Amino acid sequence: MSDYLPLFIGFKGRRVVVFGGGAVGERKARYFAGIADVLVVSPEFTPELEAMVGISLVREAVAPADIDMHIAGAFLVVAATGDHDLNREIVRICGERGVLVNSADGGSDVILPSVICRGDISIAIVTGGKSPAMSKYLRHRLESVLGNDMANMVRLQADVREVLKRVMPEQKDRERFLWEVLNTPAVWEAMRISYEDALALALMRLEGRIEP
Secondary structure, eight states: OTTOOOOOOOOTTOEEEEEOOSHHHHHHHHHHTTTSEEEEEESOOOHHHHHOTTEEEEESOOOGGGHHHHHTTOSEEEEOSSOHHHHHHHHHHHHHHTOEEEETTSOSSOOOOEEEEETTEEEEEOOTTSOHHHHHHHHHHHHHHOOHHHHHHHHHHHHHHHHHHHHOOOHHHHHHHHHHHHTOHHHHHHHHHOHHHHHHHHHHHHHTTSOO
């Protein structure tokens, strides 16, 4: 894992080609569906893939000679055919063409993490491909503690930050106040009742800081 760096990349409108229409290909396609322009190439597809909205399917056997044609214009390619030799060939060709590639067999440029999303909060989990079960375990554990109140706190911080820009000129003072809001139990308690109550409480604390 020392050679990998975590990044969040915008995939809106980018072309993603998935080779393989089985359970693994289905999972990979679902990861990008609804955001990227997803194309799945395989002689067969799971029923879920055939019913998936927002992706394109090409029903044909994947031959090495056709890989170049399918990956033309791709931002990312996923090799998930179930044929290890073919997956390696896809990785090789993508490497030569300078196209990012993820392989279900590992040993590729890109690792697709297990992801948790709550509002504007996203957490990605990887184990270097060594333990998918551990990634799933951690995701379930984190999902149980990452509640909607935390997502709402991101929204509150953004709203309060906009107010602070108008009334508190020093950035360090703004950072200090936002940190205090995060560490105020009463704000978190109010958040469980309603977002508006929590925001009002945070702004009330701010009023006491501003000189008339």
